[in-house]
Amino acid sequence: MLLRHTTADVAERRALTVNPAKTCQPIGAMYAALGIHGCLPHSHGSQGCCSYHRSALTRHYKEPVMAATSSFTEGSSVFGGQSNLLQAINNIFTIYDPDIIAIHTTCLSETIGDDIPQIVAKSRDDGKIPKGKLVIHTNTPSYVGSHVTGFSNMVKSVVDYFARPCDNKAKTVNIIPGWVEPSDMREIKRLTGLMGIDSIVFPDTSDVLDTPQTGKHAFYPKGGVTQEELGRIGASQATISLGPTASEAAGKQLETKFHTALHNLELPIGIKASDLFINALRKEMGVAVPDEITEERGRLIDWIIDCEQYFHNKRVALFGDPDQLVALSQFLLELGMRPVYVVTGTPGKAFERRMANVLGDDVPEAKVRQGAGADMFLMHQWIKNESVDLLIGNTYGKYIARDDDIPFVRHGFPILDRVGHQYFPTVGYRGAMRLVEKILCALQDRQDRDSPEESFELTM
Numbered sequence: 054m055l056l057r058h059t060t061a062d063v064a065e066r067r068a069l070t071v072n073p074a075k076t077c078q079p080i081g082a083m084y085a086a087l088g089i090h091g092c093l094p095h096s097h098g099s100q101g102c103c104s105y106h107r108s109a110l111t112r113h114y115k116e117p118v119m120a121a122t123s124s125f126t127e128g129s130s131v132f133g134g135q136s137n138l139l140q141a142i143n144n145i146f147t148i149y150d151p152d153i154i155a156i157h158t159t160c161l162s163e164t165i166g167d168d169i170p171q172i173v174a175k176s177r178d179d180g181k182i183p184k185g186k187l188v189i190h191t192n193t194p195s196y197v198g199s200h201v202t203g204f205s206n207m208v209k210s211v212v213d214y215f216a217r218p219c220d221n222k223a224k225t226v227n228i229i230p231g232w233v234e235p236s237d238m239r240e241i242k243r244l245t246g247l248m249g250i251d252s253i254v255f256p257d258t259s260d261v262l263d264t265p266q267t268g269k270h271a272f273y274p275k276g277g278v279t280q281e282e283l284g285r286i287g288a289s290q291a292t293i294s295l296g297p298t299a300s301e302a303a304g305k306q307l308e309t310k311f312h313t314a315l316h317n318l319e320l321p322i323g324i325k326a327s328d329l330f331i332n333a334l335r336k337e338m339g340v341a342v343p344d345e346i347t348e349e350r351g352r353l354i355d356w357i358i359d360c361e362q363y364f365h366n367k368r369v370a371l372f373g374d375p376d377q378l379v380a381l382s383q384f385l386l387e388l389g390m391r392p393v394y395v396v397t398g399t400p401g402k403a404f405e406r407r408m409a410n411v412l413g414d415d416v417p418e419a420k421v422r423q424g425a426g427a428d429m430f431l432m433h434q435w436i437k438n439e440s441v442d443l444l445i446g447n448t449y450g451k452y453i454a455r456d457d458d459i460p461f462v463r464h465g466f467p468i469l470d471r472v473g474h475q476y477f478p479t480v481g482y483r484g485a486m487r488l489v490e491k492i493l494c495a496l497q498d499r500q501d502r503d504s505p506e507e508s509f510e511l512t513m
């Protein structure tokens with residue numbers, strides 16, 4: 054009963070967020086940077102920020118996440134962080150020898166107003182950046198946006214730093230996968246591979262944050278999009294950006310600078326969104342959809358038909374990142390469920406429009422909120438007024454689930470108290486099957502628990 058003080062009386066709040074459904078920008082920038090091969094993320098701020106960001110990622114991915122920090126002290130807070138960053142760049146290349154340093158800012162360095170490109174230019178002029186090595190940066194002031202904004206900012210910066218003009222377009226497609234698990238990035242590559250398409254997925258944290266145990270530690274794992282691949286994204290025939298909040302900015306940058314055709318899609322979670330993804334690939338690249346993918350889709354539909362009765366009209370509350378929530382809500386409707394409460398702490402009016410498009414007139418009772426006031430406290434209050442059959446969200450939802458005795462499916466970032474999410478995809482048709490299994494098991498476990506003796510069935 055940790056949340057016993059949550060009341061059912063909803064009061065409009067303007068200046069207070071309680072249990073936010075988001076975390077801070079640099080975490081997203083750090084996650085995106087890890088998806089570049091040989092890249093060491095660098096946090097330009099205090100040690101505490103960097104420790105928090107690293108530990109949040111390490112706890113979720115169950116892998117040791119490496120990053121450096123400018124290690125601000127009182128002096129840097131007053132006089133600026135230039136000398137710390139110059140020293141850091143020199144130390145990092147000397148000791149850790151990355152191919153790339155990806156700098157992101159923090160609240161403190163943004164408030165001071167440190168000019169990162171100027172500091173990096175000075176470092177280069179001073180001969181502190183070895184030949185062939187790169188320092189890139191993005192701005193991530195955490196008093197605006199969220200971890201998803203930070204991810205988006207870093208991916209857009211990757212386009213700015215790496216994409217080069219080209220005389221002729223190549224028969225490749227850029228795929229910006231959004232903030233998804235390493236397993237999802239691997240699944241996206243598997244699907245494009247089955248279709249015989251040459252893709253450049255960036256960022257790509259597969260084989261970085263889901264590495265196999267070999268008995269040897271690799272400071273820079275073998276995964277991640279390479280510099281050579283990033284150098285070719287300007288030549289690609291098209292870009293598919295998955296999840297507008299996380300990926301659209303980078304896709305638009307490629308479109309504006311290099312006239313790369315842009316398909317701005319929702320995350321391919323569920324049947325319709327996966328269909329749109331596969332169809333965009335098929336049409337853009339002029340290929341046929343192989344039987345293997347068609348059969349995966351057929352198995353998913355068969356399974357949903359088999360268990361539709363367990364999903365029908367079940368009320369669901371969900372919270373987390375906008376791209377995940379829009380796609381998940383669409384999939385819940387495909388299952389016959391009702392996403393009635395949907396909140397994200399990531400600000401942006403477009404979220405409410407996207408959700409309205411998905412929900413249409415199917416769930417007139419739905420409540421959708423975004424931004425500072427859209428916190429887990431508000432969602433809990435809605436639940437206290439009229440409960441739900443299922444809660445979907447990150448680990449922090451477990452307190453609401455326990456308090457109101459609601460079946461709970463963990464999905465999104467961060468998941469700190471379970472394992473497996475980094476290994477099993479939820480995108481594509483196979484990913485949707487995993488989601489169906491997780492939702493179904495949560496509902497049926499509850500049905501078993503609550504059944505009186507006379508209706509406790511062996512076969513359900």
Ligand code: SF4
Binds near residue numbers: 077078079105195196
């Ligand atoms: S919110 Fe700002 S001060 Fe806090 S950890 Fe994030 S970057 Fe650092």
